[in-house]
Amino acid sequence: AQKVTQAQTEISVVEKEDVTLDCVYETRDTTYYLFWYKQPPSGELVFLIRRNSFDEQNEISGRYSWNFQKSTSSFNFTITASQVVDSAVYFCALSEGYGGSQGNLIFGKGTKLSVKP
Amino acid sequence: GAGVSQSPRYKVAKRGQDVALRCDPISGHVSLFWYQQALGQGPEFLTYFQNEAQLDKSGLPSDRFFAERPEGSVSTLKIQRTQQEDSAVYLCASSLGGAVSNQPQHFGDGTRLSIL
Numbered sequence: 001a002q003k004v005t006q007a008q009t010e011i012s013v014v015e016k017e018d019v020t021l022d023c024v025y026e027t028r029d030t031t032y033y034l035f036w037y038k039q040p041p042s043g044e045l046v047f048l049i050r051r052n053s054f055d056e057q058n059e060i061s062g063r064y065s066w067n068f069q070k071s072t073s074s075f076n077f078t079i080t081a082s083q084v085v086d087s088a089v090y091f092c093a094l095s096e097g098y099g100g101s102q103g104n105l106i107f108g109k110g111t112k113l114s115v116k117p
Numbered sequence: 118g119a120g121v122s123q124s125p126r127y128k129v130a131k132r133g134q135d136v137a138l139r140c141d142p143i144s145g146h147v148s149l150f151w152y153q154q155a156l157g158q159g160p161e162f163l164t165y166f167q168n169e170a171q172l173d174k175s176g177l178p179s180d181r182f183f184a185e186r187p188e189g190s191v192s193t194l195k196i197q198r199t200q201q202e203d204s205a206v207y208l209c210a211s212s213l214g215g216a217v218s219n220q221p222q223h224f225g226d227g228t229r230l231s232i233l
Binding site: 004044093106107 | 150210225
C-alpha cells in the first residue's frame with residue numbers, strides 16, 4: 001500500500017540554523033512522483049518541488065535542498081540558514097504513475113517547523 | 118485571480134444541514150481535485166475530475182458527499198445531512214494536464230467547515 005511517513009511532528013530551531021525534514025515513503029509502483037508542499041498559517045498549500053522516481057539527482061534551490069534516495073525510500077528536505085518566514089507545516093506527498101491512483105496525492109501527516117528569532 | 122479560489126472561506130452549519138463548497142480552478146487547468154484535511158493531519162484525497170468527467174471518487178467517505186464539475190471549470194462539493202465528523206478544511210487543487218501527467222497541483226486556501 002502507498003504510504004508517506006513524516007516521523008517528526010514538530011521541530012523548533014533558532015534562526016540561521018540548518019534543519020532537515022525527513023520523509024519516508026512506501027509504494028509498489030516503479031514509476032511514482034514525490035512532492036514537498038509548504039502550508040503557512042494562512043492555510044494554502046504551496047508547491048515546492050516534484051521529483052520522479054527515475055531522477056535521483058539531488059536538487060538545490062536557494063536555501064532549499066532535497067535528497068532523494070531510492071535505496072532507503074526517502075526524500076528529505078533541508079533548509080539552510082533558516083529564517084522566521086520558513087515557519088510553517090511542511091508536507092511530503094507521493095503520487096503514483098500510470099495505472100496507479102490517477103495522480104491524487106498521498107500526504108504524510110506533516111512536520112511543523114518553528115523558526116525562532 | 119491567478120490562483121485557485123475557494124468559497125466560502127469559513128462555513129458553520131448545524132448538524133443535519135446541507136452545505137455546498139465552491140472551487141474556481143486556475144483557468145485552463147484540466148484536472149481538479151478535492152481533499153479533506155482534518156486538524157493536525159495531512160490532506161486526504163476525496164475525488165478527481167478531468168474536465169467535466171469525475172474519474173475517481175474513491176475517497177468520498179459516504180454517499181452524503183457529492184461533487185460535480187458540469188462545465189469542466191468550476192466545481193462544487195456538496196455534503197448532505199452534515200455530521201460533526203465532517204468538520205475539516207476542504208481543499209481544492211487544480212493542475213494543468215491530465216492526472217497521469219502528475220504535474221504539480223496548485224491549491225486554494227480551503228474552506229474551513231465547522232458542524233455544530
